[in-house]
Amino acid sequence: MKINKAAQAGALESSDVLVTVEPNPEGGIKIELETKRVIQKQFSKQIEKVILETAEQSGVEDVLIKAQDKGALDYTFRARVQAALQRASI
Amino acid sequence: MKNSVGREIPEYIESYGQVKPFDGALANYGERTKTSVKLRSVKPGDNKLVETIDEVLDKVGIRDGMTVSFHHHLRNGDFVLNLVMEAIAKRGVKDITVAATGIFKIHEPLVDYIKSGIVTGISVNYIAPGPVATAISKGLLKKPAVLMSHGGRPRAIESGDLHIDVAFIAAPTADSYGNMNGVQGKAACGTLAYAVSDAQYADHVVAVTDNLVPYPACPIEISQDYVDYVVKVESIGDPNGIVSGTLTVTKDPVGLRIAKLAAQVIEATGYIKEGMSFQTGAGGTSLAVAAEVRRFMKEKNVVGSFAAGGITGYMVDMLNDGLFRSLFDVQCFDLKAIASMRDNPKHQKMSGSLYGNPHNRGAVVNNLDVMILGATEIDTDFNVNVVTGSDGIIIGASGGHNDTAAGSKLAIVVTNLTKGRLPVVKDQVTTVTTPGETIDVLVTERGIAVNPARQDLIDKLKDTDLPIVPIEELKNIAERLTGKPEPIEFSDQVVAVVQYRDGTVIDVVRKPL
Numbered sequence: 140m141k142i143n144k145a146a147q148a149g150a151l152e153s154s155d156v157l158v159t160v161e162p163n164p165e166g167g168i169k170i171e172l173e174t175k176r177v178i179q180k181q182f183s184k185q186i187e188k189v190i191l192e193t194a195e196q197s198g199v200e201d202v203l204i205k206a207q208d209k210g211a212l213d214y215t216f217r218a219r220v221q222a223a224l225q226r227a228s229i
Numbered sequence: 230m231k232n233s234v235g236r237e238i239p240e241y242i243e244s245y246g247q248v249k250p251f252d253g254a255l256a257n258y259g260e261r262t263k264t265s266v267k268l269r270s271v272k273p274g275d276n277k278l279v280e281t282i283d284e285v286l287d288k289v290g291i292r293d294g295m296t297v298s299f300h301h302h303l304r305n306g307d308f309v310l311n312l313v314m315e316a317i318a319k320r321g322v323k324d325i326t327v328a329a330t331g332i333f334k335i336h337e338p339l340v341d342y343i344k345s346g347i348v349t350g351i352s353v354n355y356i357a358p359g360p361v362a363t364a365i366s367k368g369l370l371k372k373p374a375v376l377m378s379h380g381g382r383p384r385a386i387e388s389g390d391l392h393i394d395v396a397f398i399a400a401p402t403a404d405s406y407g408n409m410n411g412v413q414g415k416a417a418c419g420t421l422a423y424a425v426s427d428a429q430y431a432d433h434v435v436a437v438t439d440n441l442v443p444y445p446a447c448p449i450e451i452s453q454d455y456v457d458y459v460v461k462v463e464s465i466g467d468p469n470g471i472v473s474g475t476l477t478v479t480k481d482p483v484g485l486r487i488a489k490l491a492a493q494v495i496e497a498t499g500y501i502k503e504g505m506s507f508q509t510g511a512g513g514t515s516l517a518v519a520a521e522v523r524r525f526m527k528e529k530n531v532v533g534s535f536a537a538g539g540i541t542g543y544m545v546d547m548l549n550d551g552l553f554r555s556l557f558d559v560q561c562f563d564l565k566a567i568a569s570m571r572d573n574p575k576h577q578k579m580s581g582s583l584y585g586n587p588h589n590r591g592a593v594v595n596n597l598d599v600m601i602l603g604a605t606e607i608d609t610d611f612n613v614n615v616v617t618g619s620d621g622i623i624i625g626a627s628g629g630h631n632d633t634a635a636g637s638k639l640a641i642v643v644t645n646l647t648k649g650r651l652p653v654v655k656d657q658v659t660t661v662t663t664p665g666e667t668i669d670v671l672v673t674e675r676g677i678a679v680n681p682a683r684q685d686l687i688d689k690l691k692d693t694d695l696p697i698v699p700i701e702e703l704k705n706i707a708e709r710l711t712g713k714p715e716p717i718e719f720s721d722q723v724v725a726v727v728q729y730r731d732g733t734v735i736d737v738v739r740k741p742l
Binding site: 153154174176177178180181182184185208209210211212213 | 618619620622647648649650651710711712714715717
């Protein structure tokens with residue numbers, strides 16, 4: 140899968156996450172996570188792992204993924220990342 | 230050393246002193262001695278009316294190291310704490326301890342006074358998440374803050390553990406001889422309950438009012454025989470921050486399910502009965518529990534003896550509908566509650582001591598059948614945290630939490646199993662506020678756990694179709710949803726001491742790294 144343009148999925152609602160993906164000219168998968176401090180401290184590694192795995196499973200190699208988190212659970216992260224990547228690859 | 234809820238606490242804390250470890254909710258009852266009071270008697274013809282706060286500070290001899298007290302009946306609309314502290318700061322007085330029953334966002338100026346050493350100590354029983362709580366968490370305060378409960382504070386004052394040099398009482402209405410009430414004036418707030426112990430025990434008592442009325446200021450709540458000075462200021466508070474808008478039952482389906490389950494537990498355990506007493510919070514889910522309880526009470530045609538606590542219009546409606554014979558009110562949350570307290574003799578005010586002090590001759594919490602409580606976290610021993618967020622930052626204090634849990638016959642914690650990403654049921658809570666031995670039931674949207682110590686409740690619930698599960702299972706479900714949180718790291722610096730209502734130390738808050 141190749142990322143051709145910027146795309147988004149999700150929302151800035153409680154328990155959701157707004158995922159924005161765009162081409163990464165420098166190459167590779169780069170993740171930026173914005174979340175509440177209390178989540179950052181306890182779950183940032185786990186969330187970044189979920190995002191990375193979802194991107195890899197989609198077959199994406201070069202992408203910038205920005206996640207603005209409002210307390211989403213893992214399955215929400217997976218769904219939003221998948222949807223954003225699909226939209227960006229059309 | 231470890232206290233009886235297994236928390237590691239120092240034996241001695243710098244600027245706090247020797248630590249009395251928590252040793253069980255009922256470990257500290259018996260004969261008590263109240264402290265004596267120092268006062269300057271007032272002779273006929275003396276004048277109590279003072280022109281400015283500055284002049285009051287002269288009269289009370291404000292100086293370094295004193296403890297001044299404030300009360301949160303004006304909540305986030307309170308101007309009095311800031312007015313007085315500004316006047317104190319201007320004089321270059323330092324090392325002040327602020328003993329406030331409640332600290333809100335509006336009290337943000339305290340942060341600068343903390344940084345500059347004007348304020349070096351804080352004791353508080355309710356604190357809203359915000360700048361002051363965060364400053365304490367960061368260790369900016371010179372001495373560790375002391376977090377108490379609504380009943381623990383009057384206990385501390387009456388026993389002499391907490392000595393108040395000057396109590397500044399925000400008075401929505403006062404006369405020039407010191408009589409006060411909270412039901413008249415543009416900053417009307419209802420009861421002045423949290424200020425009563427301070428009025429009785431402080432060395433100096435000052436009424437700060439913006440509504441000076443001809444003598445006497447009936448209906449008097451705090452009377453002239455406790456008051457040294459009266460000072461008039463332009464405004465003591467902002468009505469928009471004092472009273473809440475209409476507090477309503479939640480519309481959130483998860484909250485409604487939790488409320489329904491909680492009411493079913495109350496019904497199935499036999500507490501919906503003639504003469505029942507009940508207390509709940511002012512949050513949407515807590516009010517939804519009240520709505521469900523109301524339905525059961527109507528169905529069974531029972532009349533309760535009283536509802537208690539901070540009172541909302543919703544509880545007033547239940548009183549007026551004849552569902553309760555009376556209300557005990559420590560804080561009026563909205564205009565309807567204020568009007569009811571003013572006009573209805575069945576709507577009774579109660580001081581903080583009457584509400585929850587464990588060391589008087591019996592507080593109202595002891596007469597409570599059913600108490601509905603919230604939780605930031607709860608562990609598998611049913612210990613509850615309402616003091617710190619999962620990141621270790623202070624977001625509250627006990628309020629009446631551990632008082633009502635200890636007093637009531639059926640203490641139910643209602644909470645979502647997870648709040649966003651954060652699990653609420655955990656192996657260990659970040660800070661213990663309320664010991665698990667005083668919590669009977671946990672109700673979440675995914676199941677109900679009963680404290681194994683309450684075999685009587687387990688027996689009553691086992692033949693119902695309610696989803697009763699071990700609390701460990703709720704913890705496992707929560708962790709499956711959120712993942713296992715990484716532990717938060719803390720430094721050794723104690724930034725706050727969490728007192729149980731009897732004055733023992735149930736936990737400490739250390740500065741998160």
